Amino acid sequence: xxxxxxxxxxxxxxxxxxxxxxxxxLLKAGELVAFPTETVYGLGADAANAAAVAxxxxxxxxxxxxxxxxxxxxxxxxxxxAQDIPALAWELAEYFWPGPxxxxxxxxxxxxxxxxxxxxxxxxRVPGHPLALALLRAFAAAGGSGGVAGPSANRFxxxxxxxACHVQEELGDRVAMILDGGECPVGIESTIVDLSSGQPRLxxxxxxxxDQLEAVMGVPLALPEHLRNADVPRVxxxxxxxxxxxxxxxxxxxxxxxxxVLRAGGQPMAVYAWSCTAPVGLPEGVAWVSAPATPDxxxxxxxxxxxxxxxxxxxxxxxxxxxxxxxxxxxxDRLGRAACGAGxxxxxx
Ligand code: TXA
Ligand code: MG
Numbered sequence: 211x212x213x214x215x216x217x218x219x220x221x222x223x224x225x226x227x228x229x230x231x232x233x234x235x236l237l238k239a240g241e242l243v244a245f246p247t248e249t250v251y252g253l254g255a256d257a258a259n260a261a262a263v264a265x266x267x268x269x270x271x272x273x274x275x276x277x278x279x280x281x282x283x284x285x286x287x288x289x290x291x292a293q294d295i296p297a298l299a300w301e302l303a304e305y306f307w308p309g310p311x312x313x314x315x316x317x318x319x320x321x322x323x324x325x326x327x328x329x330x331x332x333x334x335r336v337p338g339h340p341l342a343l344a345l346l347r348a349f350a351a352a353g354g355s356g357g358v359a360g361p362s363a364n365r366f367x368x369x370x371x372x373x374a375c376h377v378q379e380e381l382g383d384r385v386a387m388i389l390d391g392g393e394c395p396v397g398i399e400s401t402i403v404d405l406s407s408g409q410p411r412l413x414x415x416x417x418x419x420x421d422q423l424e425a426v427m428g429v430p431l432a433l434p435e436h437l438r439n440a441d442v443p444r445v446x447x448x449x450x451x452x453x454x455x456x457x458x459x460x461x462x463x464x465x466x467x468x469x470x471v472l473r474a475g476g477q478p479m480a481v482y483a484w485s486c487t488a489p490v491g492l493p494e495g496v497a498w499v500s501a502p503a504t505p506d507x508x509x510x511x512x513x514x515x516x517x518x519x520x521x522x523x524x525x526x527x528x529x530x531x532x533x534x535x536x537x538x539x540x541x542x543d544r545l546g547r548a549a550c551g552a553g554x555x556x557x558x559x
Contacts, residue, residue, distance in 0.1 A: 225341055225389045234348045236386045237262075237358065242269060244363040244377045245345050246391025247337040249310045249399050249417070250370040250513070251377050252281065252360030253385065254345075257291075263324040263359050269384040272366040277327035279312050279400075280357040282336050283346035287356050291332050293318050298427050299405050305426045307336040308343060310396050310417045314404040325359050331406045341391035362399060367551055369453055369520070372397050372513045379517075397510035398540055403431070415540040417509065453513070453544050454551030455520035459527045461549050467530050471496055480519045483530040484508065497522055501530070505537040512541065516548060527552070 225233075233243045240262035243254045253269060255262040257280045267274050280291055285303040288295055292315035299313050317332035326332050337343065350356035362370040363377045363385070371377045374390035401416030403423060411432040412420055420431050457480075462470050468489040471481055476493035488498035499519065502508045519527050529545060532538045 225391065229387075229389060230341075230344055230348055233345055233387055233389050234352050234354070237349055238352060238354055240265075241386035242266060242384070243345075244371075244374075244381065244385050244388040245342055245358075245360070246339050246374070246389060246394060247281070247310075247342045247360075248339045248394060249337070249396045250372055250394050251363040251374065251388075252279075252337075252342070252358070253363035253377075253381070254281070254358040254360045256349075256355055257325050257357035257359035258322065258355030260322040260324045263322060266359060266361060267324075269381055270361065270364070270366045272361065274324070275327045276361075277329055277331075277333060278325055278359045278361045279333040279335055280321075280325060281342065281346055281360050282334055282357055283343065283350045285336060287336075287350070288313075288315070288334055290355075291318055291321055291334055291357060292316060296405055298410060298429070301426055302403065302405075302423065303336070306418055308338040309336070310338065310400040311335060311423075312400045312402045312414075314402065314406050314413065316406050331404075333402065335400055339391055339394070341389060345389065367452055367454060369455060369513050369516050369548075370399060372510075376514070376517060393510075393514075395510065396506075397512055397514075398544055401540070415543050417506075417540065419536050419539070421536060452547040452551055453516075454548050454553075455516050455527065457520050457522075457524060457527050457552060459516075459529060459549045459552035461531045461545060462528050463531050467528065470528060471498075477526070478524040479526045479528060480522050480524045481528045481530070482515060482519060484532060485530060495524075497524065505532075505541060508532060508538075508541055512544065 236243050237256050240259050242265050245254050253266050255266050294316045312333050312335040314331050314333050317326055321332050364370050364380045372394040374388050377388050396417045401418040402414040404411040404413050409432050424431050464485050476495050478495045480497040482499050482501050484501040484503045532541050
């Protein structure tokens with residue numbers, strides 16, 4: 211844990227029992243507590259307290275009609291927040307929770323509009339990180355609602371945080387406390403499945419793949435248009451800007467990468483490449499950074515790498531397009547959005 215007022219270097223101290231107790235007290239008092247999950251850090255507030263949830267939107271600069279995920283200590287708690295829960299939800303929860311899966315279900319009528327964005331559904335997940343689970347269990351045991359609303363702990367439209375120091379950079383003193391659980395092992399946000407209508411639908415790809423979900427559900431999952439064929443690159447105009455660095459970001463096919471770098475003739479740039487090393491004669495001013503070549507390691511590093519590359523002060527980032535295939539589809543999704551939103555002034559969004 212770190213107090214927001216402390217220096218970023220102290221953000222690396224691991225949380226203690228006393229930190230956990232303080233985090234629970236702050237949540238109960240309607241304050242914001244950032245916490246680690248296995249995917250990315252969340253910006254937590256008591257999900258039953260509309261005024262506390264409103265603080266999340268103010269801290270992030272996020273539009274009020276965007277719903278937030280509610281984190282729960284166990285699957286049984288689903289019933290407090292959702293109704294008409296289909297058998298598929300229990301099956302997925304049994305198999306994948308605690309873990310990086312969010313289920314969209316019909317909400318209980320008492321759930322604050324601030325959480326659901328005024329929709330008749332609510333997003334629920336039991337996270338797999340031990341510190342997140344400890345926090346959620348302690349919060350429920352202390353007589354809390356048992357639900358912690360938690361979007362990713364970044365400013366709206368920006369890169370999600372995968373370490374406590376990233377939360378400190380993003381939100382600083384806008385958050386009462388940051389619980390430090392080290393680096394997030396997965397590194398990209400949860401897979402989101404909508405079970406609120408007859409047909410299960412994938413809303414956001416993540417670490418858990420469609421084929422894994424279908425194997426458990428025994429029925430097909432409807433995929434968003436851009437994911438039907440994971441090998442087809444996304445049209446950037448169709449993407450909402452998100453997960454974006456400030457520096458202009460371009461995705462470049464492996465075969466074109468080296469030529470593209472040499473063609474730019476020494477313009478200050480950074481390259482993030484998974485398949486090849488720097489070409490002979492790399493112009494001065496070009497930073498060549500190697501990316502992992504397996505999807506899990508790539509996802510783990512992705513946001514921290516984007517943050518680091520963004521901090522180099524170069525004119526543009528060239529990212530080598532990752533390999534095709536469903537194991538990479540969540541990474542394609544995030545990079546496509548990052549490319550779409552990069553270079554724009556996110557302070558307005
Ligand atoms: O891995 C994650 O899911 C992380 C960690 C902190 O749990 N959280 C996260 O939250 O990524 P956020 O708010 O950054 O993204 C959640 C997404 C948003 O796009 C939101 O619109 C969608 O989930 N969402 C939440 N509730 C929803 C609902 N009721 N219906 C449709 N979409 C919903
Ligand atoms: Mg987010």
